[in-house]
Amino acid sequence: MIDLVRALGSPGGLADPYPLYHEMRREAPVFWVPYDQYDGGRFIITRYDLADAVLKDSRIWKDASRMGYQEGTVFGKSMLFQDPPDHTRLRGLVNRGFTPAMVAQLAPRVREIVDFLLDDVIAVGPADFMTAFAMPLPVIVIAEILGVPAEDRAQFREWSRVLIAGTDVLTASSETESRSMEATMQLASYFDGLIRERRRHPGVDLVSTLAALEEADGDRLSHEELLGMCVLLLVAGHETTMNLLGNGLFALVARPDEMGRLRRDKTLIEPAVEEMLRYDAPVQQGTFRYAGEAVELAGVRMEPGQTVAVMLGAANRDPEQFPDPDRFDVARRPNRHLSFGRGIHVCLGAPVARLEGRMAWTRILERTSSIELDGTPIRRPNSIFRGFDALPVRFS
Ligand code: HEM
Helix, strand or coil: CHHHHHHCCCHHHHHCCHHHHHHHHHHCCEEEECCCCCCCCEEEECCHHHHHHHHHCCCEECCHHHHCCCCCCHHHHCHHHCCCCHHHHHHHHHHHHCCHHHHHHHHHHHHHHHHHHHHHHHHHCCEEHHHHHHCHHHHHHHHHHHCCCHHHHHHHHHHHHHHHHCCCCCCCCHHHHHHHHHHHHHHHHHHHHHHHHHHHCCCCCHHHHHHHHHHHCCCCCCHHHHHHHHHHHHHHHHHHHHHHHHHHHHHHHCCHHHHHHHHHCHHHHHHHHHHHHHHCCCECCCCCEEECCCEEECCEEECCCCEEEECHHHHCCCCCCCCCCCCCCCCCCCCCCCCCCCHHHCCCCHHHHHHHHHHHHHHHHHHCCCEEECCCCEECCCCCECCEEECEEEEC
8 A cells, every 4th residue: 555655656656646546445445654754654535435524524633733743834824724713713814805706806807817828829839838828827816816016926936836846745855845945934924025015005905905904803813824824825826726727738638529529519618627627636635634533434443643635636536426537528517526625624716716717718719729739748746736847739
């Protein structure tokens, strides 16, 4: 079993982890891997029903400091790593700025950005889809939501990339990890400055809204929590969506029949984006959770304090939940994939990510008659954030 887990970080596993997931799920849907430089091991969950149960189980916690594990950076103070009641409080606060009305208002602007980026991809001829489209689209969108000035985008994109590179224990070196910590601190200090600025000159952006909440209600939102929230929104808001766009394009260009179905029937764009999310999940593994008390799962007993990793990418290919799970089907329904997580930590930005995915495909299909690969795609060496570093394409 441990070999199967290690293989996920090997070149073959990074190229295609799904056969490994199937093997793990068949051998033992819940199993203990006794290795880890941090906490001595972890349970790996690969079955859909068990993944769903763990994500919804209030006995399984997120906050590592409750387990006596070392406190990390401000990122660790963000709601992603908190349990109720702190999680409930933080999510309630961000919900005041992150409303359905805010998301609905974004649609025309997202369309404009999509078109602006596509102008180049189409005019230039062969292009790297990642650098020309998949990366900038979500970066511009989240930057505008947060109110990060356009001239700072390239810098925070770089910090975010370095932060993410250090998240994967299977592939990151200790140097990559320490650079990742440093980038997190740089991001926090960047937001510290931006928050001060927005207090003096508030705008209509989310950082202004949150900064005003901290000021008015300091005992409900501490400064560290506010910084953690900004870093979380920034990182969660684009590293993932970028891979939805890249992985989705890769799945489609490899299947001309599915591409053709989508071109003929645009009502399939909505289910197609869900299928892109399921088939090659941008986040392959949920963040670590810890058994807060003894929990029994599929006959396996987890002791208090033990770590649990939910393999979302594996659950999404569970044949018990998805008929013919390795088939990419743009019309798949129902499609209750786990790519946005589930339970109280379910992705806050899912409506934004879906809007970007649907708008991108609507305009790509309207503005092109063919899309082809134009070189060899380069996979990113990260077993958690699954995506491409480069995806050379030709749009015509
Ligand atoms: C395709 C794109 C996206 C994917 C696949 C994705 C995936 C996820 C997943 C799996 C989680 C739960 C992690 C866990 O429970 O361990 C999550 C949480 C979160 N996501 Fe996303 N996400 C995406 C886009 C976004 C966007 C665009 C934003 C912000 C605008 C965002 C903000 C967040 C936040 C704030 C959380 C933490 C929620 C909480 O702890 O209550 N995400 N996301």
